[in-house]
Amino acid sequence: MDALKTTALNARHQALGAKMTAFSGYVMPLNYGEGVLAEHRWTRDHASLFDVSHMGPATVELLAPGPDAAANHAQISSLLEPLLTADLQGLAPGQMRYTLLLNADGGIDDDLMVARPRDLERQGSLDLVVNAGGKAADFARISAQLGDAARLVRRDAGVLIALQGPAAEAALSAHLPHSAALGFMQASEWVWRGGSILVSRCGYTGEDGFEILCDPTIGAELWDALLASERVKPAGLAARDSLRLEAGLPLYGHDLDPTVSPLEAGLGFAVSKRRLARGDLLGADRFAQELAHGPKRVRVGLRLEAGPPAREGAEVLDAKANLIGRVTSGGPSPSLGGGVALAFVPPHLAAIGTGLFVKVRDRSVAAKVVALPFVPHRYKRSV
């Protein structure tokens, strides 16, 4: 077993009194002094700063870009597209997409963000962020896919921080005034204190916010600068998880795994119609089959009105106590009260309002299928 890595912000977490935990090979802050509930609520009401440097940012770039920027983008996109579900060619400069890395069986090997750079001189490159747990396998697979025409450059020695919450725009634009003009799922690169900084308007909490990638020196300075705002506090992985659960967002390794298809996961929106029409999607047969006849199971949101929260692995039962599925993520909802869970169930038991039960220890707790997200998203969509 390799030694756990630390991020470039580790000394800051220690100084802030964080409770640290091992996660995907890294020592990461689980929560800070005020605790998970306070951090969760602060994010919904103000803004929180998360160190997510354990994740896998990378850039794929053509080795010999030509003079035509559009042609360069088309070339790098067509090299990467066969592994993913997105229409990368259709990305506008500065636009990003949530997409899925598929396997040959049409299952999800990872979920990731892909952005087309805004700068003219970086056309022919794409910026990615994959999950921490998928880095080694994803990068190897992408590198092999690119062949001799392009290469993957890891950027995970840098600092990646997420600033999330309704005060995120005000807090970040105090340092990077142009960031306020970004709409949801737009990205841009700027120079800040002499270093390059890549800012994306996205996140995984359901709130408006940004993810920011830069080198470690600048990253530490930006971390300090953002925390100097009265409306920004640090938050750890535990709050990040309870926030994304309320936002109904699936977490790889829990709600998504190599056997789960995009349609089962309710992620059909991430599968490009142009790619479907072209028929070059990995596992296209399974996708077509599920589109025509429906998937065997689907991801739903469950709300538990009373009793203990349900955790990952809990059995989901129908009204006659038959085992019909399992919880893949679950816990208490700080915003709503009671428990919320994501689970996979057969489609005929997935309608909103369906009454089900979740087994928690020796009791069956009543649950109802509800619409996702549990807590409405508040992304800042561009007009």
Added chain:
Amino acid sequence: MRFTKDHEWLSLDGDIVTLGVTAYAAQQLGDVVFVELPEIGKKLNPGDPLAVVESVKAASDVYCPIAGEVVEINQNLVSSPDFVNASPEAAGWFAKLKLAKAGSEADLDPGLMDRAAYETFLNGL
């Protein structure tokens, strides 16, 4: 009051022992959002599950350090599980057990610690 290495406390009054988790345990557990308490009348032996404490992140088992019958549970924890964090060694108590015979705290399991011994134990963690 007596303490266990698993960070529970016991307080004896005649043949009734009150059980809860220590301030250290509450701090480690984080924000408590639900406590599953035993049924009244349940007979417990040392090592039997006494309660399950749910925080945002995880469910943690609390085991009974002593033999006895559950005669009362802290109903306040049903509506206000955060008492465990706010007042772990008083208002956040879990359950009261009736022992086979009345006695003094000094007669309880010799493995239990008094406050001074428990604090020494904590300092060594």
